[in-house]
Amino acid sequence: xxxxxxxxxxxxLLAASAFLLACPPPPRPQQLDDLQLMLAxxxxxxxxxxxxxxxxxxxxxxxxxxAAWEDGDLELSSRLSLLAQVQVRLAxxxxxxxxxxxxxxxxxxxxxxxxxxxxxxxxxxxxxxTRLSSLWAxxxxxEEVARERAxxxxxxxxxxxxxxxxxxxxWEKNWRAQARTDAAEAxxxxxxxxxxxxxxxxxxxxxxxxxxxxxxxxxxxVSPWRIERPLVDYxxxxxxELRFRMxxxxxxxxxEAMAERVRTxxxxxxxxxxxxxxxxxxxxxILLTLDAKSAELQIAFPEPARTALRDLRTxxxxxxxxxxxxxxxxxxxxxGENCLSQTSDLARLAAAEISPDDASDRIRSLGLGLVKPExxxxxxxxxxxxxxxxxxxxxxxxPAP
Numbered sequence: 001x002x003x004x005x006x007x008x009x010x011x012x013l014l015a016a017s018a019f020l021l022a023c024p025p026p027p028r029p030q031q032l033d034d035l036q037l038m039l040a041x042x043x044x045x046x047x048x049x050x051x052x053x054x055x056x057x058x059x060x061x062x063x064x065x066x067a068a069w070e071d072g073d074l075e076l077s078s079r080l081s082l083l084a085q086v087q088v089r090l091a092x093x094x095x096x097x098x099x100x101x102x103x104x105x106x107x108x109x110x111x112x113x114x115x116x117x118x119x120x121x122x123x124x125x126x127x128x129x130t131r132l133s134s135l136w137a138x139x140x141x142x143e144e145v146a147r148e149r150a151x152x153x154x155x156x157x158x159x160x161x162x163x164x165x166x167x168x169x170x171w172e173k174n175w176r177a178q179a180r181t182d183a184a185e186a187x188x189x190x191x192x193x194x195x196x197x198x199x200x201x202x203x204x205x206x207x208x209x210x211x212x213x214x215x216x217x218x219x220x221x222v223s224p225w226r227i228e229r230p231l232v233d234y235x236x237x238x239x240x241e242l243r244f245r246m247x248x249x250x251x252x253x254x255x256e257a258m259a260e261r262v263r264t265x266x267x268x269x270x271x272x273x274x275x276x277x278x279x280x281x282x283x284x285x286i287l288l289t290l291d292a293k294s295a296e297l298q299i300a301f302p303e304p305a306r307t308a309l310r311d312l313r314t315x316x317x318x319x320x321x322x323x324x325x326x327x328x329x330x331x332x333x334x335x336g337e338n339c340l341s342q343t344s345d346l347a348r349l350a351a352a353e354i355s356p357d358d359a360s361d362r363i364r365s366l367g368l369g370l371v372k373p374e375x376x377x378x379x380x381x382x383x384x385x386x387x388x389x390x391x392x393x394x395x396x397x398x399p400a401p
Contacts, residue, residue: 029065187239187368291385333370
């Protein structure tokens with residue numbers, strides 16, 4: 001009897017299982033299909049890095065909705081699918097919010113950078129306006145000086161026409177000597193401007209000034225006197241303007257601050273080096289002058305100049321902001337054809353006396369040959385005499401590009 005009952009129950013179970021297997025699963029809710037499409041879209045793939053938690057919550061809810069559908073609870077599956085869709089939209093909104101915040105921060109940084117750049121440009125513009133105003137004022141002064149010089153040349157020419165031949169020859173000799181002196185001064189000023197960095201700051205102006213100075217140096221010896229004077233004056237003006245440009249840098253405090261520093265330096269150097277040097281304020285800096293015999297200098301500097309040069313080397317190298325131009329020129333009218341090369345060699349020799357290797361970028365030498373005969377200082381005879389000039393001047397800072 002019991003055996004029959006067990007067989008009956010087994011048969012009923014098998015029949016129920018067969019019935020269930022024969023029935024198809026319930027249809028998927030439309031909300032679940034929509035959710036699946038949403039999660040498979042590229043939008044969700046893009047927002048996942050920015051809202052990973054919200055996307056993970058939506059996928060977890062999708063899994064619950066799938067399970068409810070498999071269990072046949074279509075209403076619960078639909079509700080869970082709608083909830084997951086809301087979670088997907090929330091993830092997209094959070095990702096967009098995060099992206100908007102990043103873009104806002106980037107925009108704020110860009111605005112801050114732009115404001116800083118504008119402030120820098122405005123400050124630079126004000127500096128340039130100040131420098132331009134100073135330069136135009138300087139040019140107006142130079143133009144007035146040029147007009148006065150031209151008038152003086154014409155007056156001098158009229159006076160020369162009334163001279164006798166002998167007086168005229170002496171007058172022209174002195175005129176040419178002064179022209180050579182002024183052209184040599186322009187050459188020195190140009191070299192000072194180069195050491196201040198004018199070739200980098202104003203390359204075209206430096207080129208034009210170089211041509212003007214070279215033309216003036218040539219004209220001082222070969223051109224008619226009424227032609228050479230304007231050429232020399234133009235060279236002087238060009239070289240002076242280059243130097244003036246370099247002294248109007250904002251960081252230097254302008255030409256006035258430079259002049260004040262030069263006056264202080266002159267007092268310092270005068271107390272320690274005059275004698276054996278003659279220390280004076282030069283329009284370009286402070287000038288230490290020493291007259292000596294060329295033949296002696298080629299062997300060794302005589303005392304007390306040798307000791308003074310050693311002390312000068314120590315003092316100058318202690319101040320890295322100070323530049324030095326060493327100029328040698330003959331003051332002997334019988335200097336000869338090799339005068340220029342001789343003075344160039346002596347200038348290099350004198351520069352080497354005061355310049356250690358680590359200061360070689362702060363010093364230059366310049367030989368001018370015979371500019372004009374002069375009486376040597378300290379009672380030295382004129383034969384074979386040369387004049388060494390050590391011109392010290394502060395650096396100038398080049399403008400920003």
